[in-house]
Amino acid sequence: MDEIDHEKIKNALFKKALGGVSSEQVCEYSIDENGEPVLSKKKVTKKHISPDLAALKLLLEEFNCDFDVEKMTDSQLRAERSRLLQLLKEEEKDADREMHEDDEM
Secondary structure, three states: OOHHHHHHHHHHHHHHHHOEEEEEEEEEEEEOOOOOEEEEEEEEEEEEEOOOHHHHHHHHHHOOOOOOHHHOOHHHHHHHHHHHHHHHHHHHHHHHHHHHHHHHO
């Protein structure tokens, strides 16, 4: 498999494993008196996507992640959970920021 395809698959699995926020933008246009299209409605919908444990497991197995969850202590598991939740929050903030930038255009 090509290295680019490998990275695309890994990134897609990573996003699915962590979940996040997805946004969809629908724009409606009308024609003004000069016959030019003009934006008349813009609707942005946010959808929360829950983390997918099957994708996380596959990611860990297929890409040889260097930690074994079964051997982790409770405190290590809590720390890893906190780290992943922080990553998820940062991803949500980035998605919100991108949506606001799109709204300003």
